[in-house]
Amino acid sequence: MKKVRFWVLPNNGFQTATLVGDMLKGFHWEHPGLEVEVEVKTPASLWRHLFRSLKNRDEERRPDLVQIPHTWTAILAHLSFIEDLKGFDSALDLDAWVEPLRTHCQLPGVRGVYALPWWMELSVLFYRHDVLSQVAADPQKELDTWEGFLEVCRKIHKRLKGFPLSHVVANPNPNESVSLIDAAPCVWACGGEFLSRDGSRALFYREEVQRGVDAYLQLMLQGAMPLLSRSGLVPRGFFEGACAMQFGPRFPKMPKKLSRAVRAVPYPRGGRARSSIVGAQHLAVVRDNGQAREAFECLKYLAKPAVALAYGRSAGGIPARLADMQPFFGEHEHVQEAFAASLGFARLLPNFPIMGTLEKIFERMMERVVENILHRKYSAALLREELIHAAAEVDYILALND
């Protein structure tokens, strides 16, 4: 029996392999001679394993089909690690997907299609309307600007003990740090950019970037966002009912009682503009494998509207096709409105091969910054220095890689 190895991210925690397996039952029905082996890898582990198998094709176990964040598609296509899907289906058309998601399926200047979106990730601000009404905050008005949002945070923080909440704002980052995706809307709202237009230079060192990152870090500095829990456990999040607000790109299932209280608004307006970030989880076929054709069949099945919608629901992933929005959100029209409005001004991270590496460098730098916040050593000067060094490192890598 032929076997397709499918590496996925832990979209559903410990249930991921089971749920993906369930999702593939229809595929097995149509392809009884084909087995799909699902392996769950964390983002860091997936990145590491993909690069290892790229560097040493003899030793490492390689997947045939892989789920990747959209910012990895360009680097993996650039390094010839993933297939041009047009080679399997020349009529493949990206028009079915939400417009902004199409660019990251391709490599700049190349005609091929290297991945298909599985679902969309678009950041909005979720809030508990029951909590906000108790502090007399008007979400439509006060959560419209960053200052207003911080003011609401302060109001809730003052009365935190009166709520069954552990924190005001949940940290969407599972590592209790800050990722590029977390900080990007604030940076863009301040007029900052991460890379020059042609992708040849990092622009971290600019003041606008520093202002944007600092604005986001204020949530930690003012105690609104948790840093570390005493018990060493990751603090419980918004969708577990432990926080009043959270920025998030997904809309997962939650207990009914909580679900009734959850609302969403677009990302608050920053210094210069309103901004949000949109991205996607991609599916790609790994090159130079014996099972490439079979992997592509599996990819096509998973990317089908009904299958993608059903699996997206289980993982909280927003449908990557506009037609599927209504069935996805159902009675949560207010949340759907926030997502639909955000799509109008949301931006993508630039589509350059360096982006995956840049995210890693940013992450590493932010870990150091957050540690300094923890040890009460944070200052704007320290952040500035870190950003300058990070930019220099990105520039150095860009120079080495032509």
Place this chain on the structure above:
Amino acid sequence: MIDLLYQFHKELNSPRLGPEGVAELAFNTIARQFKADSLATFLWHGQQKALMMQLGHACGRTMEAEEKIHVGDASPFLSLLRGKKKYLLYSAPHWVLYVPMKWRGASESQEPLGVLRLERFNRKRPFSAKEKKLAFDFASELAQNLYQARLDRLNRNQLGRLSALTELTAVFASSLRVEDSLRLILRGIQKHFSFDRVRLYLVDKEGKTLRGELSVDIRGHVKNLRHDEILLKEGIHHFANLMLGKGGTSELERYKEVVLYLPLIVQAQRIGLLIVDNLLSQEPIDHEDAGLLKSFAGQIALAVDNARLFEEVQELSLYDSLTQLPLRRYFFQRFQEEMYRAERFSQSLSLLLIDLDYFKAVNDTYGHQVGDQVLSAVSQAVINNIRKIDFPSRYGGDEILVLLPQSTDADVRMIGQRLLQEIRKIRVPAPFSKYNEVPVTVSMGVAIFPQDAKTMESLMEKADSALYWVKSHGKNNFALYQDTLPAGPEQRTLFEEKPS
């Protein structure tokens, strides 16, 4: 309790299990034994002062997971790792028990490996004192087996890399050219150690410049770095500082997790710099890999140095030091190859034999020093006026041979004319002579494959014969063998009229 522990010990004690296998087996047993809803192992990273989650277990499944516990100086986790506490227990948001994982070394001292976390989501079921003690013992057993499994894997990996490195350094003992050897060794290092890039810089003969040699990228593609030259002066470049032993800059310090700089040293002389990096993937370089490469840097340096010396010696024996022309032995190797090529592809191959006119008289009259200068000047003129594909050689004494692949009669005549004209322009200073300089002329004979001869020996003979013909017809000229045949007076005319 002892029975339980013994059973656990027997379960885990299988040499075939890797660290993941050991953890999965242990998780299943511990989850069952303690009715735990979730389990996780965290490994201690002393440098980062953090406990990093390695594997988690819930709902009957074990998988990789990412969580980090920062361990500050006042953290209770530090007391746990240092053995001051046997467990940490939290009751909120549910029951959470941490027990240390320690392995016992040969000296019976206990070293921290990390912690094991057990969670019970039902707040009505706390961990009893007996359970805490049992969890502590289970964690110690797990730690011992995890440590052993990790060590086994590490040893296997290191052995594999060690043998790969040994094979790589043996490459230099083969007869490959230096560049080919360097390509092989760099590609080998990139592949076996899974680096994003490997770069090699070598110090030039004068010891003034660090020159780029080769770079191997993440896909194993080799690139020439010859354009990259760094002057070996302090402060000019951090590579120069490293080579001059001035220590690393703060910039290098920042990249130390993903870049490794290895100066190549032979007999206290820094001969080059090997740089390996994981800048693109941002994967930290293993300490074990760094150690292994560092210990091999000396061998690599020696191998590189030997190979360069070997090539220098080779060059010395292949080239004539006076004229810089390849020597006879090298010429005949090439002659043979060109003959094969000409035969196989039905191409022409001309052989031009040059002899200096009155060379013995020059030596006798002006001395050997002037003779050497004449020979050197003529050789230079030959080198400068033949095509790139032509191959000259010092045949012996004052004779020079030139191979002219793929040349027609017309080509040969043009080249011959060019050489004659350029050599006639040569003036070698001779202070005590009548005109204070020595005029130089040569005679040349040419034979062409296949029209004149079909073997190397006979081609040589025919070229010699044509040369003899020119010598006997007034010198300072050249002739094709066909021109010298007694077919008719009109065909025996010399190619060029002698200058008056």
